[in-house]
Amino acid sequence: MSRRTRSRQLPPGWYPRRAQEVVEAIREFELQLPQFSVAQSSRSVVVPHAGWAFSGPLAYAALSCLSPELECVAVIGGHLRPGDSLVAAPEDGFETPLGPLEAAADLRQAVAERLEVGADREADNSVEVQLPLVKHLMPRARVLYLRAPPDEQALRLAEVLSELGQQIAGGLAVVGSTDLTHYGPGFGFTSHGPAARAVEWVKQNNDRLAIDPLLALDARGALEAALRNRAACSMGAGASAAHFARLSGVETGRLVGYYTSYDVMPGDSIVGYAGIAFEDAA
Secondary structure, eight states, X not given: OOOOEEOOOSOTTTSOSSHHHHHHHHHXXXXXXXXXXXXXXXXXXXXXXXXXXXXXXXXXXXXXXXXXXXXXXXXXXXXXXXXXXXXXXOSSEEOOTTOOEEBXXXXXXXXXXXXXXXXXXXXXXXXXXXXXXXXXXXXXXXXXXXXXXXXXXXXXXXXXXXXXXXXXXXXXXXXXXOEEOEEBGGGTBOTTOSHHHHHHHIIIIIHHHHHHHHHTTXXXXXXXXXXXXXXXXXXXXXXXXXXXXXXXXOOXXXXXXXXXXXXXXXXXXXXXXXXXXXXXXX
C-alpha cells in the first residue's frame, strides 16, 4: 500500500514556504526566547496558532519547553463547535518545509478504537502552523494530528492519551493549539468599543478568564469561560492539554508568555495569545 502524505494546505502568509526562510524565522524566534519563561521540563503545553508573524515567537517558546527527545507528539487543534466529532488526519506523514514528519498511525488507531474519531480532510491552521516548529525542535517525533471540539470529548481525549502515553517508551507530549479572545467588527464582538479602547479590557479581563483556569489545570472551567465569555478560540485543544497534565500529576501551569495581535500590529481587531507550560511531574 502506498504511503499518503498530507501536503501543505496554508499559503505562505501563515508561515514561510521555503526551508531557508523557515530557518531564518526560527533564528529570529530564538533571539526572542529571553523575553519568555522557557524551561525544558514539560510534557504538555498550550500554544497560539495565528500566522508566524503574530504568534510564531510565542508558539516557538512554548514548544521549546518540551523535550527534543520525545518519541511522539499529539498536536491538538480546534475550530470545531460543541458537539462536533473529534477528527484526526488520516495520512501517514505530513509535509513541512524542513522535511516530512511521520504520523503516529498506531496511536491514531488506538485512539480511534476508544473514541469516535472522524477523518480530518479540511485545511486548518491550528495544527498546521505548529508542524514545522515540531519538526525543528523534536526532529525524531512522530505526530498525532487531531482536532477537538470545546466539550467533554476534549477531556475524554486527554484521558485516552494519558492511558496510551504510558505505553510509549520515548514519551508522549500533548500540544493544545488555542488562541484567546477574538475582538473586533470582523468577529462580531465590539461590546467595549473600538479596539484601541478595548485592548486593555481584553488583556486584563477577558483573556484572563481563559488563562487563569488553564494555569490552575481547571479544564472544565476553561471550556466554560471560552464558551460563555468568548474568551478563547479552540479551547477544546487547551483543555485537553491541561487535563492531560493533571492526569500526569502536574498541579499548576506556568505562563510562558502573553501578548495580543494589537501589540504586534494595531488595528480594528484584537486576538489574544498565551503560551502555557505544564511542568513534567517526573
